[in-house]
Amino acid sequence: MTINLFDDGAWNSLRPLTFTRPVADLRLGILTIAEKWSKYLNADAGFKTQAYLSTKYPLNQEAELYINGSICPDVQLVEAILGLKTGDVLMKDGITIAGKFEPAGDIALFHPAGAPIAYEADFIKINYPEDIFKFNDVELRKDFQLLTTGRTSASLSATNTLIGDQIFVEQGASAECSTFNSKNGPIYLGRNAQVWEGSNIRGSFALCHDSQVKMGAKIYGQTTIGPFSRVGGEINNAVIWGYSSKGHEGYLGNSVLGQWCNIGADSNNSNLKNNYAEVRLWDYQKESFRRTGLQFCGLIMADHAKCAINTMFNTGTVAGVSANIFGAGFPRNFIPDFSWGGSHGYEVYTLKKMFETATKVFERRNLPFDATEKEILQQVFELTAVNRNFK
Structure with a gap:
């Protein structure tokens, strides 16, 4: 078919x-x-x-x-x-x-x-972007049944502590000296995935193929780490598409990251406003902020976006394609596509500079940053120019 x-x-x-x-x-x-x-x-x-x-x-x-x-x-x-x-x-x-x-x-x-x-x-x-983390738990449970029914899980090292019986391990996956608690939801470890020592993981959770959880990570339920990614620190109800890194300490919650993203060490996002009010997110159609109906909503980060060490994201922040964020203080809640800067101000992250970085990023994964990828990003650059009126 x-x-x-x-x-x-x-x-x-x-x-x-x-x-x-x-x-x-x-x-x-x-x-x-x-x-x-x-x-x-x-x-x-x-x-x-x-x-x-x-x-x-x-x-x-x-x-x-x-x-x-x-x-x-x-x-x-x-x-x-x-x-x-x-x-x-x-x-x-x-x-x-x-x-x-x-x-x-x-x-x-x-x-x-x-x-x-x-x-x-x-x-x-x-x-809407927030629907991805909102429905992630339901879809993770459905996918777990779809992928594992009628199959036998591989085994994990005896150095781990396994709680509950909803754990499925694909061939080549490995873990040492870590805790997996599936009593509140299934845990899925994809092919060649690795969980390093001292990690504590609660279901529902998926670690897709060829990804790693670094030592001492704390990962709560309703979380998906896509393929070829590396994560550490504290993560809760987040979805990472793949080929992205949040490899260090810092909190990521009620959030979605695309491909080729990188979160610098000790960066954090807020997922709850100080006054417990409803969170609003930037809406590209309305060209203004939209009410989400959610009390918990963190960071939405599009493909190729990156932030430096110690970046602090406010509740309900949207970072566009190829946004590059750095500097002290809280950047604003909408960071336009192809922005370069932070709370001190922004300038345009030119395609030439962006392509130079993307070429190096792809090379690290032994992938070509080819004409097709460049053409897509060229189109996005042009489509989003209206939001880059930096002064």
């Missing part, structure tokens, strides 16, 4: 995380949304997304099923989608969930011949 995962209006409201990817390439739980659908349907997934992203995330021309990339699958929803006939569109409350087309059909031009098929059950749909 082949499918296409399409972006709806959530692509706009999930910025800056989606400036560099389709919605379905976002991670929550253990897997990205695209990986979830591929596993549930045993399907190869393509993407119907923004034109400048389509080289890296191409459309599958042979796909018959188009599925909303902001919606997470579950057994009941998958059954409903598999029951669609050509021309059917599954909907709920005005949201297009999925449609079945002739191959090479275009959802933007499609109009069903009859009434849309109503879907009655609930499902998880992400519309």
Whole structure:
């Protein structure tokens, strides 16, 4: 089976995380949304997304099923989608969930011949960046069942303390002298993942393949560390997409980090206002701050963003793509894409300088920083120029 995962209006409201990817390439739980659908349907997934992203995330021309990339699958929803006939569109409350087309059909031009098929059950749909950490626990538990049912876990060293029986270890994963408590949620250690000595981890928690937890880390539930990442210090209810580092002491909570991010030593984010008030986040559509309805909300950091040592992030901070943050004091709650500076002020982080850094970062992972990556970042730089009126 082949499918296409399409972006709806959530692509706009999930910025800056989606400036560099389709919605379905976002991670929550253990897997990205695209990986979830591929596993549930045993399907190869393509993407119907923004034109400048389509080289890296191409459309599958042979796909018959188009599925909303902001919606997470579950057994009941998958059954409903598999029951669609050509021309059917599954909907709920005005949201297009999925449609079945002739191959090479275009959802933007499609109009069903009859009434849309109503879907009655609930499902998880992400519309805003904070939805990723908000729904991470539910999705982590679902992904844990999806990935581990019918399989046998590898074992961990006897130097560890294991509490509860919801721990699954992939081949090549290792840990020493650490505590894993799965009584409140499952713990998943991916292929070749490492947990270094003295770490204390509570479920629900996922450490994806080829990532490390450094010595003495304290990690609380509802947390996902994506692949090829390294973390330390204290982390709670946070999602890191992958290829990112928070390797030192400092607190990260109720937060989302994209790819190629780096958090300097002893950096912290606040996730609760001093007056316990509702947290607001910068909204790229409104070009103003939006009420989240949340009391706990920390840092949203887009791809390639980095901060220096001892950076202090206020509650509800959004750092855009390739923001580079340093200096004393609290930077403002919205740090525009391609910014260079901190509370003392900002200047433009030029593409030339950014490309020089990104080339070195990719080389450390033995990956090419190629023309496709540069073109995407060039487009983001141009799209976000309106926010960089620095004086």
